[in-house]
Amino acid sequence: MRGSATMHPVLRVPELQGLEKNIYETLVRRGGNGLSQAKIIQLLELAPSSQSSVSRALAKLGAAGLVEKSGTTRNASFGLTAEAKWFAVPGHLRPQVKYDPDRFRSYDPGVAPWLDPASHALMSESVGKGSLELDPSTYTREIAERFLIEMSWASSALEGNTYSLPETEALIKYAEVAGGKSEIEVQMILNHKQAIGWVIDNIATVEIAPETVMRLHAMLMRTLVRQNNLGAVRRDPVSVTTSSYVPSSDHTELSMGLSELCWKASIAKDPFEASFALLAGIAYLQPFIDGNKRTGRLLSNIPLLKAGLPPISFIGVGRAAYGIGMTTWYELADTSYLGKAIAEGYAITAPSYLVATTTKRVPRSVEIRMRRRLDDAVAEYLSGAVDSPDLMPSDFARDAFRDLEGEDLDVIVQSFADVIASINELNCVAYGVTPDLVEKYRRVRPGGGPTHVGP
Structure with missing residues (x-):
């Protein structure tokens, strides 16, 4: 089902200019069949001295995957590659x-x-x-x-x-x-x-x-x-x-x-x-x-x-x-x-x-309903954790919001854990907590403590 993932040769056709474009169009008109370099020069009505320029153009077309060479150097012919020949013909x-x-x-x-x-x-x-x-x-x-x-x-x-x-x-x-x-x-x-x-x-x-x-x-x-x-x-x-x-x-x-x-x-x-x-x-x-x-x-x-x-x-x-x-x-x-x-x-x-x-983050409806309770729970947890360093935020939240059920409980526990994990002396004001309390909490838990929220 797959071939090379490089650019398809046909996508390079619009980029062709000058001699390269003229050679490509000549090969298309000839059905993509092989032509000798001398024949190409003749069809384009170029001077014999232009052989080196034609050689360079053919090399570039070959590198682009549009033209392939067959035969020995003296008897070489140049034609369109299979990919170029296929798309050189209109779809119908x-x-x-x-x-x-x-x-x-x-x-x-x-x-x-x-x-x-x-x-x-x-x-x-x-x-x-x-x-x-x-x-x-x-x-x-x-x-x-x-x-x-x-x-x-x-x-x-x-x-x-x-x-x-x-x-x-x-x-x-x-x-x-x-x-x-x-x-x-x-x-x-x-x-x-x-x-x-x-x-x-x-x-x-x-x-x-x-x-x-x-x-x-x-x-x-x-x-x-x-x-x-x-x-x-x-x-x-x-x-x-x-x-x-x-x-x-x-x-x-x-x-x-x-x-x-x-x-x-x-x-x-x-x-x-x-x-x-x-x-x-x-x-x-x-x-x-x-x-x-x-x-x-x-x-x-x-x-x-x-x-x-x-x-x-x-x-x-x-x-x-x-x-x-x-x-x-x-x-x-x-x-x-x-x-x-x-x-x-x-x-x-x-x-x-x-x-x-x-x-950007949009609040869940339970976070809006529990806004005041969440603030109170944050302050209570920080105070309690100073004396009980092993207390996990998720356990505290599940107990503090035990009246909630199902997805609402999971959402509020995760939200609570996120707050505790990221709270500092500056953003704590958003939750009505004093910087002094956060500083005391951080001295007990420099890394913020565990935030596991699994059941």
């Missing part, structure tokens, strides 16, 4: 590649993952081993809103939407429609807003299941497809623009593929692999009449959010690299280029979400 003229159900049947996230090791390593390194875990149920309004706006814009942009990020923010926050934009573009962004908001609000209970995929599709494609197609596995054939890939048109096969993909992603132990499998799998399966890739993009965030990891907003995912990645996955069963495009985008945005959560 390339050999048809039909849907292969074995991609899902043989997929084993633990044994043969779709996300290549280099891309997985980059995503893991982006969050770090000791990074703060995100809890979507306690996202601050600013963080949740930021993800909603960024993904609404980036995902829509990958579909060709011309709204800018500031225009998207104005539309989502203030319902301000930018001038000169189509109604379809407006609806696309508003649909993203609804669907992303639903995922954030229901992340604690939402499951990776066909029903979830269908609900997301219905929200993302509202008014953009016929109502009977909203969240419905299609019965009609579809085509993939710019690709020779031919998805299945068998309703039963599509339904089975969707179920198998969701099941395998749900049992994947690695959240990065599960996320990527959903992204690539939905795009390949094409279970809906339209909106498949945007559904896969949002769906791919569920395993990450459930694992307490930063989401993929798709800001930083290059449109060209994303397109090439999808095409090589569709037509060549190679996921490495798509994985690289996703991982590089994630590496740009994930750290900033981690930074944001270290500076």
Whole structure:
């Protein structure tokens, strides 16, 4: 399923200039077949003295993975590489590649993952081993809103939407429609807003299941497809623009593929692999009449959010690299280029979400209700711990708040332990405690003492 995770040669074509560009275009017009250096010079109508310049240009094209040399030096010929030759032909003229159900049947996230090791390593390194875990149920309004706006814009942009990020923010926050934009573009962004908001609000209970995929599709494609197609596995054939890939048109096969993909992603132990499998799998399966890739993009965030990891907003995912990645996955069963495009985008945005959560925190309702009691408990514990150094904060808190039950008790015990672990002569005023008391406590417990919060 995987090849090299380096940049795909075709992505270098737009960067070609001068002689390199002319040679490449000449080889494309000749069907990518081998030409001698002398023939290239002749076709480009260059002077014989330009041989050294042509040699250097061919060497650069070879290093870029666009041209390969065959034969001996004197009889050498130069032609397009297999990758360059494949994409030198428009998608509708390339050999048809039909849907292969074995991609899902043989997929084993633990044994043969779709996300290549280099891309997985980059995503893991982006969050770090000791990074703060995100809890979507306690996202601050600013963080949740930021993800909603960024993904609404980036995902829509990958579909060709011309709204800018500031225009998207104005539309989502203030319902301000930018001038000169189509109604379809407006609806696309508003649909993203609804669907992303639903995922954030229901992340604690939402499951990776066909029903979830269908609900997301219905929200993302509202008014953009016929109502009977909203969240419905299609019965009609579809085509993939710019690709020779031919998805299945068998309703039963599509339904089975969707179920198998969701099941395998749900049992994947690695959240990065599960996320990527959903992204690539939905795009390949094409279970809906339209909106498949945007559904896969949002769906791919569920395993990450459930694992307490930063989401993929798709800001930083290059449109060209994303397109090439999808095409090589569709037509060549190679996921490495798509994985690289996703991982590089994630590496740009994930750290900033981690930074944001270290500076912003939303209180739980029990913390608000118990605010006064928490202050009193902190003062009482600090006073008592001076005389009883072995008293653990968690034990004290569970006894002090024994009238609470379940999650409320766990939350307040954790909050109490966090306060005790971080309290000092400056921040103690927030809890109505004097600096003198904190100083006495610190003399008894220089490191703050144990803060175990287990049962």
